[in-house]
Amino acid sequence: MTVMLMTIVNNPGDWATIYALLKHAEWHGCTPTDLVFPSFLFIVGISTVLSMPARKFDKAVLEKILTRSLRIFLLGLFQNFFLEITIGSLEGVPLLLVRLVITAVVMHLLLGEYDRKRQLYVAIGLFLLMMALAYGGFEAYQDVRLPGVLQRIAIVYLLISILYLTTSTTTQVVVGLVCLLGYWALMALVPVPGIGPANFEKVTNLSAWLDSVLLPGHVWTVSKTWDPEGILSTIPAIGTGLLGVFTGQLLLTHITKHKKAIYLLAAGVAGVLLGLIWNLAFPINKTLWSSSYVVYAAGIALLVLGTLYFIIDEKGFKGAWTKPFIVFGVNPMVVFFVSGIIPRALIMLHVAQPGNTETPEITLKAWLYNHLFLPYFSEPKNASLAGAITYLLIWFAILLWFYRRRLIIRV
Template structure:
């Protein structure tokens, strides 16, 4: 199925990923602080991330294995957005959130780069193992154009444009007004002498000149490039404002026929709509689980999310059913999986569609949620 082909095996338990919950702290000694950190590490872990990741894996299994019987949960043929069309954006969203939280705890750039490189190599290895190696998709997406013959032309053009801009573009003198309250130079205008080509210094390089000419100097960041909110209300206000803003933007563009929702084209409205939906769902999970403490109904999603790698490989990629189907009596149709599908679900409910849906819900999703819960109790996790 399409969702299986798109998903990268990029999940891990993120055991070290935590947020500083509002109100935490203390003035105890160092040893007391370490003990408190060990005891409260589970409470400080953002359970909403695990629940959201688990929801994404569950959606993936559902749409891959039951989507063929129900059009409403399968991928939209062209314009529109169904349940299956949320899987990939939700996955990318939670991966981005987890990466930001994980890397903010690594203060050394070299350590962060090392972690990224190692993780990338692991993902490439697992991608080759699970997806069968080289993908021939580029040859099928040429739309009548021989991409093999012209792709190097595009690469050469991009290289020439980059080199010409960097080394041949003339950078004139430019000025700026310094603003810092209380400073003796506040309000003064300073002139930066350039008048050069090919300079790679911070003040006179061509890239900075293009940025200033297009966006203006005020677009440059002088402080940290993201806002870190420590309180629950501040986080939720920020997340919900962005989520609803993107959601409304996507809906407006779609229903005014300006830019329809289209997953195949990854249209701007589709990106806004799914990203906004992901932000709202994460905010809802965060409010219910981490703020209000309503964890019991979502524990099974947390279990799946904490062992997302295992559930993805075994269930969503079909490794476990394929292994079980390898053991059969006389014909491949006489395997345990096929027997359960026919006799426990399809024949009992007298419906192929309903039977397959119930099989996916109970024999796959519930089964792997229970397995993930048992592994969680044992402290066993599969992570990269």
């Protein structure tokens, strides 16, 4: 469900005409779209437990965790690099082809199955190469964004996996509380250097200041000075991952399925209520990844998971209705990475508009939307939504082909 909603909200037909529920909150507040990313991190925490029930930790396991974290990080980083790749004076279709070839090579290196030690060395090499491009004085890459969704997922996965395998549940609870309460204290109490008192506003908050100091020129292009997946706000994101870890541990206990469903739902209600109460002192805010947002979003995720667990696992109502969700769920990395590359590729190509003096040419992405969707809907928002749903259906067809051939791309 998370992957499907992500595909819809990340790929509207037209970014200028979107229903409010499919937009991020302007600043404080939370829409269904704001629940996608924390749900991913929550799932990362659960899957960490389910994939390592023996809790064995040695050099080989650490190497596997490091390799997986680096590969996820680099997939996200390459998405940011895609539109910055330049080869001499190439432009248009030739440049696009070069970028797609490089993308195919990167996908093989980061998603291919080969010797684990080689995977780690290749990932380290690619990381050093990208950092050299970003900080080596190359004009094309001097403003490339370094943070991102997959980058945050990779960091959180690395830390919570090591915590899960090397510490007790009590220690993990303490770490989670420190992350959430410590972040709250930093944001609410620490004055912002050169700006003034602590605050939760755009640009002037402590998290934004730290991004501007440590990542100058390498942040979100919309803001220019701070990043929604920045450095400081990754701390409470660790709390989101740990809440998933606790949920995964609950699912592995030997209590009855009925009790598990009750505990999941009760925890969900508690998370939502705590988030709403905390919101009074630390506003629910996805961009800040506020502590109230962490518990509120986890509460919603727990309510959905608890309901599904009750319906599917306890009552046994499985059937064909679950298939589309499973099809999307087993290959999330392919969907996220490639579905992000395709729109970037489409905006590289331009289509001439003869007779239009104001806009003599538009991107192929805009041309497809204007000709395949916009003419058939009186409400532009419906046309935009239709474009997103069509993209979702295309991906369903691709992933169904993968599923039927048991092709699961693992990082």
